[in-house]
Structure formats: structure tokens, C-alpha cells
Amino acid sequence: MLKPLQGRGRINADATVTRPVYTSQKGVVLSQALYPNYSDYDPYHMAASSIDTAIRNVVAAGGTIDHLALLDNFCWCSAHDPIRLGQLKRAARACYDVAVAFETPFISGKDSMFNDFKGFDENGKPVMISISPTLLISAIGVIPDVSKSVSLDVKLAGDLVYVLGETHENPWAPVDAKQNVKLYRAFYKLAARDLIASAISVHHGGLAIAFARMSLGGLLGLDINLPQGILWNENQGRIVTTVAPGNKNKFENGLKNIPYACYGTVVDSNRLTIKENNTSILINESLSDMIKAYRKPFENY
């Protein structure tokens, strides 16, 4: 019901919704997440982020966190190296902590170890190049009614653009599962009441990429004004949504005790405009240029 490419712009989605039993309205929501480059900082944070993002991707599509399971896919390095094993231990600890906090069980998984290249450099000296330890998390959940699925493409000019969840100054703000769960449950209820016009989970590239993808999805411009310095932060626990102006009050009333902010509107233009503090212009791009760049890797296909 929600496919891998969504919207007018056919943008890659973070989750899909499939309806396997034709006589039922229920659907299966499937998503995934990974952050290989976070392991240089801390494999615990890498794993925690992958789990939170995979879960949030399901939630942003309309899935419920209360009927959701996880799969782990460890892509790791030599199992003989104590440092690598230590990193693995930290990642496993995060798996326990976060899965228990969200009450989302790990039902299966796999691992691929020894992803190290051992060879010689151009001077003939032995060299070992290892991947960044990576945990790929898949999340599989149930949505009770597929007609409540939410796609990432902005729908109509005039819709309000909200960022749900708090954007932190610290780029490595730890994953706060207890806080995030509140947002994920509230979002599910709002989606079930048809109050969400579009939604996208904020992950790689932060708000900048989230805005870009949903704008390209709907091929409608956005007029955004942000506070200082939050455009690229990748901290967890945030969903960008658009809401019909007529639903503003019902929507905001559904977000008690959850940080949120309205940062702009969907506009009937070919431009993505993001300002900071209403003064400096951070992003001012035409959607036509952006979609060309987005599709460039496959332009000969």
C-alpha cells in the first residue's frame, strides 16, 4: 500500500506497507536503519541510533510501536581482535537497553564478521582496512488499518510544517527512548485520526534532508524558518510532519508534553527555501535542480 518510491517525485521511502491478507485491513510495515559512520564515535550510540531510527521509520508511516519487532544484522570486523569485540559488546549492550526501553523484541538476526581487507599498499607494506562496525536494524510492525498509512510526500500548498521532538545542540545527544516513546505513541494516534497529511523520519542529513525529501516527494516547495544552528543535526527522536491548516488545533492538542514546533508552510512554488532566524538564507534551491541531482546516479537507466 506504501511502496518504496513515494509521491510525485518518486522519492525513496524509509518504510513500506504491505497488505498480505486480502480479506483484512491490516498491513505489515517494514523499515530499516543503519549508521556506519557513528561507530568511530561510539558503537553504543551507533546501535542505539539504528534501533531508534528503524522504529521511528515504522511510526512515521503510521505503524504502532506496540506491535513491532526488530531484526539485527551485525556487519563487523575480526572476531579475534579484542578492540573489535569490545565494540561489539557496546553495541550489544545498546541493543538490550533500547529494545527493552521500547519493549520491541529482537526476533531474529544475523551477522557477518571479518569484514577486513588484508593486503598490501602501493609500497608493498602489509595493510588492513576494516569496515566501520555497522548494525543494520530492520523493524517489522503491524498497522491495524492500511488506509491510515502515511507517505512522505507533502500534499497540498498551505499545509503547516511541524518538527515533532526536540532538536538538540549536541550532535551526539544520547538516544532518549523513554522520551521518544511518548512521541511515537502520540504520533500513531494522530495518524489514526487522519490528522497527518505527510510525515518523514529525521535521520541522515537532519532536517535539511528531511525537508528536501518530503518537498521533492510532493514536488511542492517549502517556506521554512529555523532557529540558529539546527539544520543538519542528526539527533534521534524527531519526525517532520505536514498538517492541513484546518486540523491545526486538533493536531497540537494531541501533542501534550511533547516538544514540537511549526517552522513553516508548504508552498505552491518550485523552491525549497530554508532561512535561519528569519534573516540568513541557508537553503534556496529549485526543486527541478534538486530532483535532477537526486536522480543523477541512475540517469542513464
Next chain:
Amino acid sequence: MNCEEETQFGFRIAGAIADIIHINDCIDRPRILTRYQILAIPGGFSYGDDTGAGNAFANKLKNHLWEKLLKFASGDRLIIAICNGFQILVNTGLLTGLHTPRGTKDIALLQNESSRLIDRWTDLKNFSLSPWLRGINTFSLPIGHGEGRLYAKPETLALMKKNNMIALRYVKGDICNYQQLPVNPTGTLDNIAGITDKTGKIFGLMPHPERALFFTQLPYWTYLKEVYTRHGKTIPKEGPGLQIFKNAVTYFSS
């Protein structure tokens, strides 16, 4: 084959009793076809598309079920062949059925111009009086195939046109406008997406009506949902493909 369950479901919600029967069982039970009014050859990848899509299955039909199949087709019966099913019937010569002896293959469904399997939705226009397409003018259905480029010699195409056998053509419509997609996805001759035999009762098409039974299968249903909701309109439950199945049931029940 692949798509038989959805195809069966389409017939069932349209009001038919629909059974999935393996071709080997059809061959083993000679009288089985006489029990039914509609035959559907669904989409999928019969024999893994080895030796060309629909070739092996067509040979099986011609070598083991041919008389029974011809007898079925000669009665007041309906046959639909979807995607791989269409490829199969083309290979048996039952579509077009224009040339003798019966079973002469006179058109082909070639590899798409792009040499790729194309997976997208398309807009279609009905040019036929076939019972399968009653009440349908323009609508949208998904395609997913690598070999759907119809080819016919000019004389054959002329004969098909003369006999009103061109059923569906790809046109510019809601889907092409929504996703800026080209009208003809595969380079198929004269934009042809589906044809019938002379009687209109044997219908072959590349698009998949069984993948468009529900509103929520449309690629832009979440957009339509917003538009309808804000204008106080009811959100439909059915998809554009269901009408084809309903038409088949109506043909026998009216």
C-alpha cells in the same frame, strides 16, 4: 505462476466462485474445463521465463491441452490472459487467432525497448466492445514486465484494427501527469497494452488488474485521500482493476 491468488481474489470479490488449478491437474483431469465459464491465465514467471516468457507454458498447452482449450474457447466462455498469461496466449496463437491453421503465432511480445523490466503504473484507454471492458473508458493499472512490446506486421495490425481487436492503449492520464512518466512505457506498437480475439471474449493485456483491486493500491492514494477528505468526499474502497472482474461476472449473471 505468481499472481494467481490476487487474480482469484479479484474474481471472488466480484461475485464468482474461483478455483486455482495447476496446469498439470488440468491435463490429468480431462473434463475439468467443462465445469467453468471463465478461464484466467494469470501473470507471473511461468518456468522462470526460461527460453522466453511464456514459451514453455504455451508449448505445454499446445501439446497437452489444446483440444480441450479450443473447445472451451468455442463455447460461450470468457478468457482473460494477464501479463505472462498474455505472453502465453500469444505464443499459442489463440491471440490473435486470425491466421490458419489455428495455433499460428502472428504477433509477438518482445523485450521492452529499454531492455529492462518496467515496474510502474500506466494510464489506459479502452477502444473495445469486449464484455471484459464494458463501461470502462479511461483508467489506470500497474505494469511489471520485461517483455511487453507488442509487434505485428503491418498487414496483421491492419487486420486487427479492422476487426476491432485493439482493446487497450497506453494514453496520457492521471498517472503520467502525477509522476511525469512517459505515455508508452515499453515502446509497444501503436501504444497497444491489450487486445482481444475477433469475438472480444478472449482478452489479453500486459497491465495487472488484480493489482488494482483496492483504492489503497493506487500510487497516489494518500494524496487523493487528503484532497477528498478536505472536500468532504467519500474515500473509495475499490480500485480501478475491479471493474474488469465484475464485467466478467455480469456477463454470465445478467
